[in-house]
Each structure stands twice: as structure tokens, then as C-alpha cells.
Amino acid sequence: MPALPARPAALSSRPVRWLRRNFVVLAGLATLAYLVLPNVIVTVFSFNKPNGRFNYEWQRFSTDAWTDPCGVADLCGSLSLSLQIAVWATVGATVLGTALAFALARYRFRARSSVSTLIFLPMAMPEVVMAASLATLFLNMGVTFGFWTILIAHITFCLSFVVTAVKARVMSMDPRLEQAAQDLYATPLQTFLRVTLPIAAPGIAAGALLSFALSFDDFIITNFNAGSTVTFPMFVWGSAQRGTPVQINVIGTAMFAIAVLCVLAGQLIGGRRKRS
Amino acid sequence: MALVTDKTPAPRATRRTAARGGKPTPYWLLLPGILWLLVFFAAPLVYQASTSVQTGSLEEGFQVTWHFATYWDALTEYYPQFLRSVAYAATATALCLALGYPLAYLIAFKAGRWRNVLMILVIAPFFTSFLIRTLAWKTILSDGGPVVSALASLHVLDVTDALGVTEGHRVLATPLAVVCGLTYNFLPFMILPLYTSLERIDSRLHEAAGDLYARPLTTFRKVTFPLSMPGVVAGTLLTFIPATGDYINAELLGSTDQKMIGNVIQSQFLRVLDYPTAAALSFILMAAILAMVTAYIRKSGTEDLV
Numbered sequence: 001m002p003a004l005p006a007r008p009a010a011l012s013s014r015p016v017r018w019l020r021r022n023f024v025v026l027a028g029l030a031t032l033a034y035l036v037l038p039n040v041i042v043t044v045f046s047f048n049k050p051n052g053r054f055n056y057e058w059q060r061f062s063t064d065a066w067t068d069p070c071g072v073a074d075l076c077g078s079l080s081l082s083l084q085i086a087v088w089a090t091v092g093a094t095v096l097g098t099a100l101a102f103a104l105a106r107y108r109f110r111a112r113s114s115v116s117t118l119i120f121l122p123m124a125m126p127e128v129v130m131a132a133s134l135a136t137l138f139l140n141m142g143v144t145f146g147f148w149t150i151l152i153a154h155i156t157f158c159l160s161f162v163v164t165a166v167k168a169r170v171m172s173m174d175p176r177l178e179q180a181a182q183d184l185y186a187t188p189l190q191t192f193l194r195v196t197l198p199i200a201a202p203g204i205a206a207g208a209l210l211s212f213a214l215s216f217d218d219f220i221i222t223n224f225n226a227g228s229t230v231t232f233p234m235f236v237w238g239s240a241q242r243g244t245p246v247q248i249n250v251i252g253t254a255m256f257a258i259a260v261l262c263v264l265a266g267q268l269i270g271g272r273r274k275r276s
Numbered sequence: 277m278a279l280v281t282d283k284t285p286a287p288r289a290t291r292r293t294a295a296r297g298g299k300p301t302p303y304w305l306l307l308p309g310i311l312w313l314l315v316f317f318a319a320p321l322v323y324q325a326s327t328s329v330q331t332g333s334l335e336e337g338f339q340v341t342w343h344f345a346t347y348w349d350a351l352t353e354y355y356p357q358f359l360r361s362v363a364y365a366a367t368a369t370a371l372c373l374a375l376g377y378p379l380a381y382l383i384a385f386k387a388g389r390w391r392n393v394l395m396i397l398v399i400a401p402f403f404t405s406f407l408i409r410t411l412a413w414k415t416i417l418s419d420g421g422p423v424v425s426a427l428a429s430l431h432v433l434d435v436t437d438a439l440g441v442t443e444g445h446r447v448l449a450t451p452l453a454v455v456c457g458l459t460y461n462f463l464p465f466m467i468l469p470l471y472t473s474l475e476r477i478d479s480r481l482h483e484a485a486g487d488l489y490a491r492p493l494t495t496f497r498k499v500t501f502p503l504s505m506p507g508v509v510a511g512t513l514l515t516f517i518p519a520t521g522d523y524i525n526a527e528l529l530g531s532t533d534q535k536m537i538g539n540v541i542q543s544q545f546l547r548v549l550d551y552p553t554a555a556a557l558s559f560i561l562m563a564a565i566l567a568m569v570t571a572y573i574r575k576s577g578t579e580d581l582v
Contacts, residue, residue, distance in 0.1 A: 024382055024386060029379075036400075039404055039412075041416060042404055099306070102305055106302070118317070124569065129559075130317070132558045137323045155316075217402075217406055224546065263399075264396075
């Protein structure tokens with residue numbers, strides 16, 4: 001930072017100068033606190049023993065909910081349903097989306113720009129519009145709402161995100177690597193399996209992870225297309241009306257802890273690999 | 277749609293197709309995904325368009341009667357919710373930008389070896405279901421809680437009461453609570469694109485600006501901020517679009533006076549079962565957002581950045 005010219009004494013007193021120099025750091029950390037605060041509350045309140053049906057006010061410390069996480073009717077059932085849907089939606093969206101991404105990144109064909117628009121539009125639309133229109137289709141077709149309608153809806157909105165993630169990776173790939181493989185007499189299939197796919201893998205993994213997270217946590221689209229089937233977010237939504245059991249905080253905290261541990265483990269392994 | 281800018285042909289791809297003599301491979305790759313999107317994304321929009329001009333009742337069934345008055349009725353009855361949605365979403369987007377920019381800047385330029393830790397802290401909240409986190413705001417903003425008491429003793433609530441964003445010295449069930457929830461929920465969608473575009477800036481540009489006697493603030497205004505525009509545009513779109521259609525924050529943190537257009541569509545569709553009105557409202561919302569987004573992209577002159 002260049003030395004500032006002499007300024008009025010009041011402005012260049014030490015605390016003011018310190019504030020000016022560290023303004024970005026302080027503002028950034030304040031935003032971070034705003035982002036993390038609700039997670040702290042969720043964790044703290046997973047040890048609460050509320051008096052009424054709602055877990056919004058601190059009463060006293062208890063580990064009851066932690067020792068009995070499935071103690072509320074339907075809670076763990078909804079959790080396992082959400083996990084199943086997230087897994088299948090990820091598989092479906094990743095397969096369909098990866099194929100689309102390869103076609104868009106590698107080939108020129110007629111209607112290419114209309115295809116791009118069709119893939120882009122679901123992301124440029126508020127979820128509620130997509131949710132209501134898909135539910136209209138199911139209603140008109142006389143389809144019964146449940147597992148399958150939720151799964152179809154989730155694959156539909158995850159698809160575009162997978163295409164975006166994979167396409168970025170494939171576009172930035174050096175085409176000479178594939179040409180080199182072909183020069184070394186690899187068949188197109190071998191080239192794809194041994195060269196193209198491993199290079200595209202991080203993009204595919206990113207798309208798959210994003211799909212899983214989006215599907216697992218989705219509420220709006222599920223709300224319209226679930227009928228009376230209850231996924232975990234639907235359970236939480238319902239509990240906001242009927243009474244929030246402490247167990248949803250336990251599950252929220254556990255999910256957070258598991259995810260952070262996975263990320264940290266990944267960082268450690270990655271860091272060690274880089275060093276060796 | 278102006279948002280798709282794949283117009284620059286990738287030279288690589290052209291060469292490849294030429295070499296292959298127009299094999300049908302791309303079509304086989306496209307077929308399943310495109311069919312899926314046509315059946316489960318495009319066809320539903322057509323069905324919805326048709327539903328919006330139908331009349332009838334649940335018992336007798338709905339018929340297409342080209343009853344366009346539904347649109348007019350929907351607009352005249354629910355325009356306050358439309359305006360409110362846009363106002364809340366725009367405020368939340370502005371707040372996200374104001375709060376998110378310093379954090380993205382901090383992570384990109386000042387964090388050093390803390391960069392990864394800060395990044396994890398930004399993404400980590402995602403792993404707890406956002407509904408649970410939104411409910412946590414009920415605790416944080418509860419009447420007589422530490423936040424509300426602090427704001428009251430600093431006379432902040434007097435000002436916000438006067439402005440009409442809070443009421444009777446409470447924060448919950450007021451516009452402030454809903455905007456606060458929207459800002460919180462969409463903040464990471466602002467921070468991530470901002471960080472991506474800030475991180476790409478060559479730090480030598482900052483040094484050059486300094487060498488040319490630019491003050492830090494001038495450097496920011498003339499160098500950093502213009503170069504981060506792609507992130508600003510992407511972030512504002514990723515925040516504004518979902519925030520306009522959101523109904524979760526208004527439902528959980530607001531009262532009946534803070535209902536947004538998403539709440540109306542949801543209750544018309546799932547509770548009142550008035551499908552034509554719900555369909556017409558969705559269409560108006562979609563058209564309004566597409567128009568606003570297109571105008572915004574034209575205005576910000578970043579058509580080829582998105």
C-alpha cells in the first residue's frame with residue numbers, strides 16, 4: 001500500500017487507519033458470520049429440550065434427541081426416501097447430461113443453438129414455474145404423484161447443471177491428447193475410455209455432486225410433484241406448521257459434520273498427494 | 277433467448293466433424309437428453325399454456341375456452357404480490373452484492389493460506405437442509421431475543437418501524453425478516469461467481485495501478501470492479517431469479533402481509549386447486565423475469581459474458 005499523503009489528524013489516528021486498512025477483512029468476516037450463524041444455532045438447538053412442540057426457544061441442555069434420532073414418526077423414513085431419490089436422480093441426470101455435454105462440446109450440428117437454449121432455460125426460470133408446469137402435465141396425464149413423479153422432476157432440473165459442469169471441462173480439454181492416442185493406434189473406444197473419460201471425470205464428478213446436493217435439498221419442485229409422499233425437506237416444511245422436533249436439528253447437524261469431515265479428508269489426502 | 281451465447285464456433289469441433297464426414301454420433305448422444313427435456317420440460321410448459329386459458333371446475337373438468345380474462349383477473353387481483361416479489365428480490369440481490377463482495381474479495385486476494393478454509397465455510401452451510409437453516413432464523417430474530425433487543429436499544433428498530441419494514445419493535449413476520457432470509461439463502465450464489473471472476477484478475481494489474489499513483493479506492497473503482505463485472509452479472513442473476521419465485525422465506529419468516537407471488541401460485545395450485553389461475557400467474561412471472569433479465573443483460577453490456 002503506497003504511503004498516503006498527510007491527512008487531517010482525526011482521519012489518520014491509529015484506530016481509524018487500522019479500520020481503513022482492514023475494512024475488507026472485517027466486512028468479509030462479518031458476512032461469513034452471517035452465513036455461519038444459522039448453522040451454529042441449528043447445532044446448539046440440537047441439544048435443547050423444548051417445553052412445547054416448537055424448538056425455537058432455548059430451555060435446557062439435553063442429549064435426548066441425539067440418542068434417539070429416529071424417535072419421531074416418519075422422520076427417518078423421509079430421510080431414506082430423500083437419499084434414494086437423490087441417488088437415482090444423480091445417476092439419471094449424470095448419464096443424460098454427460099452425453100448432452102459431449103455432443104455440445106465436440107460436435108457442430110443443426111439446431112445446436114436451440115439445443116443450448118433448451119438446456120439453459122430450466123436454469124433461468126424460477127423453480128415454482130417449472131414445478132407448476134410439470135405438475136400440470138402429470139395431472140393431465142392422470143399420473144399418480146409419488147416416488148416416480150418426484151424422481152422425474154429431480155432429473156429434469158438437475159440435468160442442466162450437469163451439462164454446464166461437464167461441458168466446461170470437455171471444452172477446456174487439449175484435443176491433441178486424443179489425437180496422440182489415435183496416432184498410437186488406439187481404437188475410438190479405447191481413446192474414449194483411456195483418455196477422454198479420465199480427463200472429463202472431474203467435471204462429471206462435479207456435476208454428479210451438484211445433482212445429489214440439489215436433489216436431496218430440493219423443496220419447491222418436490223412440493224408440487226410429491227402428492228402425499230414425504231421427503232426430508234417436505235417433513236421439515238410440515239413440521240414448521242405442526243411442531244419442530246429436535247431431531248431435525250440433529251440430522252441437520254450430522255449432515256453438516258459429515259460433509260465437512262469429507263471435505264477436510266479430501267483436502268488432507270489431496271495435500272499429501274501433492275507433496276509426495 | 278439472449279442469454280445463450282454459444283455463437284462463437286469452437287474451431288476444434290468444426291475440424292472434427294469435417295474429419296468424420298457428418299457421422300450420426302452427436303444425434304445419438306443428444307437423443308435421450310433432448311427427448312427427456314422435450315417431454316418433461318417443454319411439453320409441461322405447453323400444457324400449462326393451455327391450462328391458463330381453460331375454464332371449469334374440479335368436479336366437471338376443465339375445458340379450453342380461450343378465456344384470456346384469467347390473465348387480466350390474476351394481474352388485477354395479485355399485482356401487489358408481484359410488485360412485492362420484485363421489490364424483495366431486488367433488495368435481497370443488492371444486499372447479497374454488498375455483503376458478498378467483501379467476502380469474495382477477501383477470499384480471492386487477502387486470505388493467503390486461509391483461502392481453502394474460508395471457501396469451505398462458505399459452501400459448508402449448504403450441507404444442512406436450507407429449510408432447517410431458515411427455521412433457525414426464527415430463533416435468531418425471535419421477539420425479545422438478543423438480536424432484536426440489541427437493535428431496539430440502538431434505536432435501529434425505531435428507524436425501521438418508521439420506514440415500515442418492521443412493525444411494533446418486532447422483526448419476525450415483517451418485510452425485514454423475509455428480505456433477511458432471502459439474502460441469507462441466496463448469498464452463496466452471489467459469492468461463488470464473484471470469487472471466480474475476482475480470482476482470475478492478474479494481481480500485476482493492481483501493482484500497475486499502484487505504480488501509477490492510484491489510491492486503493494481508485495484501483496478498486498477503475499480496475500478491480502470493472503474486471504469483476506462477469507461475476508457481478510452472473511451473481512445478481514443467480515440471486516434475483518430464484519428469489520423472485522421463492523415462497524419459503526415469506527411463508528416461514530413472514531406473515532400474510534408479506535406473501536410473495538410464489539406463495540400465491542403455490543396456494544392456488546395445491547390448496548385452492550384453481551389450476552387456470554396458477555398457470556396464468558406462472559406465465560406472467562416467467563415472462564416478467566425473462567423480460568427483466570434480458571433488459572438487464574443488454575443494459576450491463578455483458579451479453580457475451582454470460
